[in-house]
């Protein structure tokens with residue numbers, strides 16, 4: 001089973017009103033051209049937090065620490081599990097976000113997250129995750145590989161559960 005991660009670094013906004021989240025515009029792989037958090041596939045022997053830390057470093061050059069598990073999302077394609085995504089958030093990091101071949105990073109106020117330029121399921125779970133809630137979700141896609149060209153058809157969400 002494919003295990004993946006997403007990491008959402010958060011900071012107080014420059015104006016000190018509200019918060020910003022670090023999103024990337026993905027330059028290759030699944031979801032290319034869309035906004036998402038830094039993240040990717042777990043390597044053999046790697047735990048999900050280790051993967052989230054490595055992917056955030058590789059994609060945007062940020063060293064994240066004190067990751068908080070925020071969610072576990074199962075993506076199904078035509079009835080079979082395609083991947084399980086471990087979602088983290090953190091307010092602890094060092095460094096400045098820097099663009100890479102894989103990702104263009106951008107701090108975005110949480111009320112301005114561009115859900116119309118993200119995966120179709122994100123508007124269902126990311127707002128709660130950015131507010132500090134935990135979520136377990138199942139998302140059904142149909143239409144064959146690749147997942148990012150399949151149609152999002154159904155979902156099931158449980159909030160404020162242990163993840």
Ligand SMILES: Nc1[nH]c(=O)nc2c1ncn2[C@H]1C[C@H](O)[C@@H](COP(=O)(O)OP(=O)(O)OP(=O)(O)O)O1
Pocket residue numbers: 004005006028029030031036038039040041042055075085119121122139147
């Ligand atoms: N429906 C969905 N909603 C969402 O928000 N993110 C999804 C998603 N389906 C997959 N992802 C994310 C999870 C994970 O971070 C990423 C996996 O894409 P890839 O397999 O292309 O990974 P990468 O491009 O980072 O590849 P590697 O660097 O080879 O690990 O896509």
